Amino acid sequence: MTLKERLADDLKSAMKEKNIIRKNVIQLVRAGILQVEKDNKVTLDDKGVLEVIAKQLKQRKDSLPDYEKSGRDDLIADLKAEMDVLMEYLPKQLSRDELEVIVKEAIAETGASSMRDMGKVMAAVKPKTVGRADGRMINEVAKSLLS
Numbered sequence: 217m218t219l220k221e222r223l224a225d226d227l228k229s230a231m232k233e234k235n236i237i238r239k240n241v242i243q244l245v246r247a248g249i250l251q252v253e254k255d256n257k258v259t260l261d262d263k264g265v266l267e268v269i270a271k272q273l274k275q276r277k278d279s280l281p282d283y284e285k286s287g288r289d290d291l292i293a294d295l296k297a298e299m300d301v302l303m304e305y306l307p308k309q310l311s312r313d314e315l316e317v318i319v320k321e322a323i324a325e326t327g328a329s330s331m332r333d334m335g336k337v338m339a340a341v342k343p344k345t346v347g348r349a350d351g352r353m354i355n356e357v358a359k360s361l362l363s
Contacts, residue, residue, distance in 0.1 A: 219265040219305065220249065237294060241301040245272055266306065266347035273302040274350065310349045312357065318344055319357045331362050 217225075223242055230238040248268045253260055260268070276299050283292045303309075310318070322340035326333060337358045338351075345354060 219262045220246075220260075223249075223265075223305070237297045238301050241272075241298045245269055245302070245305075248272060263346060269302055269305050270347045273299060273306065276302070277350070306347045308348070310345060312353070315345070315349050315353060315357050316361070319354065319361055323358075323361060328362060331359070334358060334362060337362070 223246055227239060227242045227246070230242060245268060248271070249260055249265055252258075252264065252268055258264075276295055280292065280295055283295060319337065319341055322328075322337050322344075323333075326336040326340050328334075328337050334355075338354065341354050341358070342351070
């Protein structure tokens, strides 16, 4: 079963169960997938769908501090519930140690030696960690290893 099929099945079950948050999140993900497919005139495979889901998760993680600053506990709870739903579709997230190994390999492959080579390292690491690591964490690990 592809990820798109799983999303469609989960949407149906969320509607039957009247789980509004889950239904809304899945609908937003499916809309994001459709938008990418129409914009690029392609049909996304599971890897592309994972990228869309990871992007949706990142958007929610980025907006969480704003909600916390404004003291909107009701919205924070909903946002965390949405993030939990998105995490169900992503593969197991890499730990910092696992990520360091991948970044070290990328540094060796690209011959990176300083912060100037950060773009090369990021370009080499990103495809290996799609949906399994946040770009911010990859950046932090790469900076610590290159400096």
